[in-house]
Amino acid sequence: MGIWSAFLTSLGIIKRKVNILLVGLDNAGKSTIINGLKLNAAAPTEIVPTVGFSVETFSTQHRLTFTVFDMSGQGKYRDLWEYYFPDVEAIVFVIDASDKARACVARDELETMLENKVLRMRKIPILFFANKMDIDGGMTPSECSGALGLEEIKDRNWTICATNGLTGQGVSNGFDWLAEELKS
Ligand SMILES: Nc1nc2c(ncn2[C@@H]2O[C@H](COP(=O)(O)OP(=O)(O)OP(=O)(O)O)[C@@H](O)[C@H]2O)c(=O)[nH]1
Ligand SMILES: [Mg+2]
Numbered sequence: 001m002g003i004w005s006a007f008l009t010s011l012g013i014i015k016r017k018v019n020i021l022l023v024g025l026d027n028a029g030k031s032t033i034i035n036g037l038k039l040n041a042a043a044p045t046e047i048v049p050t051v052g053f054s055v056e057t058f059s060t061q062h063r064l065t066f067t068v069f070d071m072s073g074q075g076k077y078r079d080l081w082e083y084y085f086p087d088v089e090a091i092v093f094v095i096d097a098s099d100k101a102r103a104c105v106a107r108d109e110l111e112t113m114l115e116n117k118v119l120r121m122r123k124i125p126i127l128f129f130a131n132k133m134d135i136d137g138g139m140t141p142s143e144c145s146g147a148l149g150l151e152e153i154k155d156r157n158w159t160i161c162a163t164n165g166l167t168g169q170g171v172s173n174g175f176d177w178l179a180e181e182l183k184s
Contacts, residue, residue, distance in 0.1 A: 015065040018182055021084045023113070024094035025106050026073035029131040032165035033094065034058075034070050037175075052077055060172075062179035068092075078109060085118040090178055091126045095144050097162070098135035103147035110148055125181040126153070127174045128160040134167075157181055 022030050031047045037058045050072040059065045069084050071077065091113075095106055113119060128150065130141040139147060141160045150160060159177050163170035 015059060015063050016182075017065045017067060018090065019084075019088045020066050020068045020178075021081065021088040021091045022068050022070045022094065023081050023091060023109075024073050024129075025096065025099070025102055025109065026075075027099070028073055028094040028096040028106075029129075029163075029165035030073065030092075030094045031070055033129065033131065033163065033168075033171055034068055036165065036168040036171065049074065050077075053080060060175055060179065062175070064179055064182065066175075081113065082116055082118070085116060085122065088124065089182060090124050092129065092174070092178075093126055094129045094131050094163075094165075095139075095148065096132055097130040097140075097144055098132045098138035100139060100147070103139070103144070107148045114153065120155075123156040125156060125178065126158040127178050128158060129163045129171070129174055130160055131163045131165050133162040133170065134164045 022034060024030050026049060031050055031054070034056050035045055035047055038056060050070055053069055053071045056068045056070055057065060058068070069088065071081050093110065096102070128144070130139065130144040132138055141162050145151060145160055150158065161170050161174040161177070163174065
């Protein structure tokens with residue numbers, strides 16, 4: 001960012017742009033959550049499994065413009081996630097709270113991610129969404145946290161919020177937290 005842009009951003013005249021990486025297993029609800037944040041989301045869009053990745057941009061009331069790299073969670077595409085680690089300021093990791101059977105797979109993917117050389121050097125925050133809170137019998141955020149071993153993450157800031165991707169409930173709480181983290 002040039003000096004002039006930095007000055008205008010500091011005055012709140014232009015919004016600061018931040019890159020966010022959106023990851024999690026396939027079917028977790030990543031694209032659904034992001035679609036709900038887009039301005040034109042009033043028109044229902046059919047969400048299909050993401051192939052590779054897609055890029056979405058949206059603004060919030062936090063004077064930030066988020067560019068979100070919405071990654072596919074399918075096994076064959078998960079290797080793509082790491083290519084974005086050097087260029088993002090935060091990670092959003094979506095957990096399907098109703099999918100207890102695959103919580104261990106999500107934990108493995110999270111551990112692999114946290115062991116990555118670039119991420120070990122970059123202490124960027126991670127926002128976890130315990131999504132599909134509307135489904136009965138699903139895990140609570142604290143159960144998700146236990147299943148994925150989140151309490152073991154000591155080297156960076158993180159939080160977990162319960163969300164409903166279909167209604168957007170809980171999503172703004174998460175982005176409020178992220179905006180606070182990104183202030184500095
Ligand atoms: N009941 C319920 N269904 C949800 C919720 N969020 C997403 N879904 C559904 O979950 C399915 C998968 O959603 P996607 O947004 O495509 O999931 P994704 O994480 O982007 O999946 P990939 O692109 O394959 O990695 C869709 O049928 C959504 O309608 C939720 O909070 N509750
Ligand atoms: Mg998707």
